[in-house]
Amino acid sequence: MGAQWKAKHKQDAAAAKGRIFTKLAKEIMVAARNGADPDMNSKLRVAMEAAKKASMPRDTLERAIKKGAGLLDGPVNYEAVTYEGFAPYQVPVIVECLTDNKNRSAQSIRVLFRKGQLGTSGSVSWDFKYLGAIEASPTSPDADPELAAIEAGAQDFEAADEGETLFLTEPTDLDAVSKALPEHGFTVTSAKLVYRPNNPVSSLTDEQRAEVEAFLDAIDADDDVQNVYVGLAG
Structure with missing residues (x-):
């Protein structure tokens, strides 16, 4: 996602x-x-x-x-930091980092956004939905994703890759739904809070899209970057 x-x-x-x-x-x-x-x-x-x-x-x-757990080499001190801004052609981007050096991350992100525009907190996240996303695989052929979604308390569901189902939840319900799904025929393989664009940009030429994708690939390759969410139509 x-x-x-x-x-x-x-x-x-x-x-x-x-x-x-x-x-x-x-x-x-x-x-x-x-x-x-x-x-x-x-x-x-x-x-x-x-x-x-x-x-x-x-x-x-x-x-x-x-x-x-602090059982090896002392405790790990990763902090979560979120950045917002625009890729080329005003494509909105949210970048989540896990870093042990916030100054290093900030400097790297500033450099990576030179071909775009780094914004302030809230500058693009208002145009995204923040929700829980749970990938789960059926434990039997007759497992019903619609029934599982209703019974476990998910807001919605859709087909995912490799025969899995993606269950969407309110952010506060992510853990509860994750725990409930196995009772309704699904094994959870991933559960996280994500951003989904409300109005993804779809009016780019092939050349412009390639430029945006190169920009996003460079950000995703940074060691401190954990997740990249983009308002770009598939």
Whole structure:
């Protein structure tokens, strides 16, 4: 979600997988601050499921849990920082970072936004919906996503990749719906708060779109950047 511009581009597989593992490891470390036992820590459990889905090596996953829980090399101090602004051609962008150095992140983001326009807090987020997004796979062929959505308390649902269903929730209901879905025939593989554009830009030429996608790829490749959400029609 939010990274739809990537779909048409084949990236170097090793580099792309490395970046994915780095982002997932950060999510695991942050979640593990509240305990290293996934049975007692729902955020850690979901982060681990996402890592397993991406085929993260077991030793990498376990090291991230230990590091986040303060059992290895001391505590990890990642902070969440959000930036808002515009890509070229006034395409709205929200960038979420997890960083151990806010000054470094701020400097990097300023440089990355030189071809666009960095805004202030609230400058584009007003034109996005902030909601919970849960990816889940059916545990049996007769699992009914509509019934599961109603019973678990989701606001809506839609088809996702690889036969999964995307359940959409109010931000405050994300955890409760995640916990309820397994009772209604679905295994949760990802649960996070996301931004969805209300009015995605669709009037770009192929050349302009390529320029916007290059801008977004450069931001997504930064080590501190965790998620990029963009108001660009698919």
